[in-house]
Amino acid sequence: MEQGPHSARELADLVRAAQRGDRAAQERLFRAHAPLALRCALGMCQGQMAEAEDLVQDVMVTCLTHLSDLREPEHFVAWLLRCLRNRAINRGATARSRERALQRLADGDTADGDPLERLIRAQRRLLLRQAFDRLEEGPIKQAAQLYYFDEIDSVAEVASRLGTNKSTVTTRLDRFRQLLKKRIARAIVVRQCSADASADASEVV
Amino acid sequence: MSGCLLRQIGIPALLAGAVPEAQARQLLEHLESDCPDCAEVMAAAGLDEQALLLVLVAPPAPADVEARVSALWHRSREAIASPADRSWFGRRWPRLVLPVAGLAAAAALVIALRLAAPTDGTAEQRLKGSAPPANATLAVGAPPAARYVDGATVALHYGLERAGWLRLLHWRPTGRPTTLFDGRADAASPGQGVFGTEAGALGYRFEREPGAHLFVLISSDRRLTETQAASLLDAAWFRQPVPWHMLESQGLQVGVRMELVHVE
Numbered sequence: 001m002e003q004g005p006h007s008a009r010e011l012a013d014l015v016r017a018a019q020r021g022d023r024a025a026q027e028r029l030f031r032a033h034a035p036l037a038l039r040c041a042l043g044m045c046q047g048q049m050a051e052a053e054d055l056v057q058d059v060m061v062t063c064l065t066h067l068s069d070l071r072e073p074e075h076f077v078a079w080l081l082r083c084l085r086n087r088a089i090n091r092g093a094t095a096r097s098r099e100r101a102l103q104r105l106a107d108g109d110t111a112d113g114d115p116l117e118r119l120i121r122a123q124r125r126l127l128l129r130q131a132f133d134r135l136e137e138g139p140i141k142q143a144a145q146l147y148y149f150d151e152i153d154s155v156a157e158v159a160s161r162l163g164t165n166k167s168t169v170t171t172r173l174d175r176f177r178q179l180l181k182k183r184i185a186r187a188i189v190v191r192q193c194s195a196d197a198s199a200d201a202s203e204v205v
Numbered sequence: 206m207s208g209c210l211l212r213q214i215g216i217p218a219l220l221a222g223a224v225p226e227a228q229a230r231q232l233l234e235h236l237e238s239d240c241p242d243c244a245e246v247m248a249a250a251g252l253d254e255q256a257l258l259l260v261l262v263a264p265p266a267p268a269d270v271e272a273r274v275s276a277l278w279h280r281s282r283e284a285i286a287s288p289a290d291r292s293w294f295g296r297r298w299p300r301l302v303l304p305v306a307g308l309a310a311a312a313a314l315v316i317a318l319r320l321a322a323p324t325d326g327t328a329e330q331r332l333k334g335s336a337p338p339a340n341a342t343l344a345v346g347a348p349p350a351a352r353y354v355d356g357a358t359v360a361l362h363y364g365l366e367r368a369g370w371l372r373l374l375h376w377r378p379t380g381r382p383t384t385l386f387d388g389r390a391d392a393a394s395p396g397q398g399v400f401g402t403e404a405g406a407l408g409y410r411f412e413r414e415p416g417a418h419l420f421v422l423i424s425s426d427r428r429l430t431e432t433q434a435a436s437l438l439d440a441a442w443f444r445q446p447v448p449w450h451m452l453e454s455q456g457l458q459v460g461v462r463m464e465l466v467h468v469e
Contacts (some may be wrong), residue, residue, distance in 0.1 A: 007215040008249060026285055027278060036221050037232040037262035047264065057277050064285045075251030081259055120258045158406065177254065177467055178244035184257040185219060185247065186236040187209070191261065193229050194220045 008074045016075035018064065026064055033077065034060055037084055044088040044118050059084045127183040131176065134183075143172040207241035210235040215249040220260050372422045 006046035034056060041052035041059075062174075063080050070079055128148055135141040139162070146158045147169075159169045211219070217225050224232060236243065265460065370389050374382040385425055 003309060007213075008217070008246070010215070011217045027282070030278050030281070031274055032217075032221070035266050035270050036260070036263075038270060038273065038277075039260050039266050042267075043259070043263045049267070053273065057281050060277070061281050061284045064281075072251060074249055077217055078251035078253065080257050081256040085255070085259060102275060116262065119262045120255075123262055124254070124258055129429055167229070177245075181247050181252070181254060182236055182243055182259060184254065184261055185243075186223075186233060188257065188261050189229050189232050189236065190223065192224060193226070193233070197283040 011076060012073040015067065015070065019067050019070070019073070029076070030060055030064065036077070037080060040081060040084055041088070044085070046115060052185055055084065055088055059087050062087070075193075123184075123187070125128045127187060128180060131180045131183045135176070135179070140172045140175050143169050144176040147173055150177075209246060211238050211240070211243045212246045216246060216252065222266075370424045372424075376423060 012027055014025055018029050037056045037060060038052060041055045042049065045051040045055060059080065063076075063083055070076060120121060132141065132144055133147070135144065143158055146152045146161055147155070152158050152161070155166050155169050155173070159166045162169065210228075212231060213229060215223055219232075370387075372384055372387045374384055376382040
């Protein structure tokens, strides 16, 4: 497996070299990130390998040929994932759901039939609850309770219920979202550990 | 030197699943702690919630991933040819082909229309873009709820009754409008454009602000650049609904419709 850049600085250096047209850096960047892109694409294409590979090729080529557009090299992975997601939607990986999505939005119906979206939403709900449960009682928890669990979508309304202003609520919700991201990052590591464990087990068998 | 283990290990390694097992156990404990630097590390990588969730739910890589990636690289490398590898002409000729071919096609079309112009002038009118733009079905939302919070990915769902160009713009009382989505839509083929709302997403931070408008410009026959769109905008459009406008753009008349999709 290609040893990719691990730290943010290594990644930024590699991206800058690739931006200068260094072919070896471009190849290293491609080989280091295509596996992650392929995993995500497989999820988006519901396991269809040929479709996922086409998507990855398309996105990797686009990202690497437009690398000069990336102003913050440290954001390469985030940029790649965003491009992948957008391209999957735009090129019709979810074509079947488009009309339904349009209709649902028009009807105000929020149910979504796409299995990946369902899975993402379910994981998000779970991790949202975990992040919330770990919070100590206090203003951040109050804001998160109203916004995420009592489904008061408006920051202004949350601020009014808490007797404070919008910017204070926004800051509290930002803090909660940081905790949520940390929970998601932790869940990624847990998944990696269990995948490693099952790989070890299968080697033993 | 920061004591943050996430910083030491690095986000790229975390996402690639390349954290050594011993460190992974320590990282699990670290992520349970109240380390204030973790959020900073994730923000520095530009990672939003959606990107992390996408990685979380991704299936494992296939066993032959290395061979597949090699094959993909070999299929892609010509397309990723470095600009430095090519001569001046070599770099530019692909860019010249389309404009030259376009000019030739346009000239041929004009000659053909002059030779067989209908007496009522309809075809010529259409060529100049004087037809009204297509009616559109538009909805902006970040499923499951039609709301957008910082960090969400927002989708513009659209359907046009005839082919046309769409440009989703975020207009703020201060500063010039910013394009969030720009694309061509075919008739009877609903589509979706996606944009991010977090800092760094598509190079733009979606800031909610009183008086801001989120709207779509629909042009009938040709794409408007952001500069053209900005120069054509009239604040009066926001105040009263006008079905569509004929606007002058680079010597051609363009039919433009504005659909408001959100006002803060």
